[in-house]
Amino acid sequence: MTEANDDQQCQYSPKIIDQSYWNDRWLSGKIGFNRLTINKHFDKHILSKISNIDQQQCVLFPLCGKTVDMKAVLSAGHRVIGIEYVQLGVEAFFEETNIAHEILTDEENKCQIYQGIDRPVTIYCADFLTFNQPLPPIDWIFDRGGFVAVNVSEREQYRDRLLEVMTPKHTRLYLLASCYDESDFHGPPHCVSPEDIDRLFGESCSTKLVEAIDTTIEFNQHNNQKLRRMEEHLHLIIRK
């Protein structure tokens, strides 16, 4: 994942990233991670497949921001669930897509639920690490900028939330990871190696490295960096 047009993101990356870091980024418009076009991996591995399925599919986007990939799922007639804890991001998605919605509040869990009125979209304004809302069966998960965004110390907790919403042998989790020499750069995006994926998911899931792409030039240009190598890895993870 690259953080296009967000040159300063590295200068203000704290060692531990918390909600105020992401709030500040949304407030100051430093959201270079947001793209105007559909992600090519999402297009190839999820959108093209669900476009040929008649039965409504449910696609989950953890740490969704306002990604246009969600809009593409809706345009294909399928259902979207997103989780994003910065309210500005959730509101921007509904504003930019002009989707009428209502806002429900779960007082007990301190969670606001943005529910599309005539479109099948629900975005939970909540911390994914402690997310505990009941969800319908999830067919697909697209994780871009989610797993790589959380602190390394929170990866097990994040993995457990993903496992909880995955139906064994059914839900297809496509996870995009950034892989680089950590002496060159500190995230986000944090470095997640294939070994990290195996260690975290290997016991409970089958894992497959679907694509590994050299994105060094693009990353360095967009982030004003000089990394020797940056690879984007797409993993397919299915619960056993």
Ligand SMILES: C[S@@+](CC[C@H](N)C(=O)[O-])C[C@H]1O[C@@H](n2cnc3c(N)ncnc32)[C@H](O)[C@@H]1O
């Ligand atoms: C790098 S961005 C990726 C956004 C989106 N997936 C995309 O592809 O554009 C990470 C997003 O996750 C949100 N976020 C970070 N930690 C979170 C958490 N624990 N729970 C919910 N949202 C979180 C941030 O506010 C930010 O919008």
